[in-house]
Amino acid sequence: MPKLKKWTAILAKLREIFRRNKSQPVGRVIELINPILRGWVNYFAVGHSGRCFTFIEDWVEKKIRRHMMRAKKRKGFGWKRWSREWLHEVLGLFCDYRVRYYAPSPTIRLFSSFMSTLSFPISSRNRLVTAATRQSCRG
Numbered sequence: 001m002p003k004l005k006k007w008t009a010i011l012a013k014l015r016e017i018f019r020r021n022k023s024q025p026v027g028r029v030i031e032l033i034n035p036i037l038r039g040w041v042n043y044f045a046v047g048h049s050g051r052c053f054t055f056i057e058d059w060v061e062k063k064i065r066r067h068m069m070r071a072k073k074r075k076g077f078g079w080k081r082w083s084r085e086w087l088h089e090v091l092g093l094f095c096d097y098r099v100r101y102y103a104p105s106p107t108i109r110l111f112s113s114f115m116s117t118l119s120f121p122i123s124s125r126n127r128l129v130t131a132a133t134r135q136s137c138r139g
Contacts, residue, residue, distance in 0.1 A: 001044075002052050007055075007056075011056075014037075014060065034093070041096065041097055056097070
């Protein structure tokens with residue numbers, strides 16, 4: 001899970017982009033923020049980041065909606081005008097806020113369970129594991 005310092009850093013970076021590009025079309029703003037969001041989410045995707053991702057996603061969506069309403073010289077956020085799906089599909093706003101859980105591959109699990117049933121001295125087992133690992137890496 002990202003620390004509070006990282007949360008505030010990404011929000012400050014995005015806030016600065018929104019502030020500098022108030023007069024720009026929303027497509028240009030999305031082009032600028034998508035790579036930042038993608039990189040940040042991929043970095044923190046492994047772990048317990050779901051709550052943080054939800055907050056960031058909602059915050060960015062609210063900023064985009066406000067940007068579009070300001071361009072139309074209207075008040076509010078346009079909750080009834082544009083759906084979340086429309087923002088992601090038509091405008092291309094980043095939407096891959098998924099937490100990823102990585103499990104070991106089945107071949108490594110099978111090999112480790114096989115090795116635990118054998119009774120080798122520790123040094124021999126280490127040599128076998130490294131030899132088998134080298135073979136599996138070579139394909």
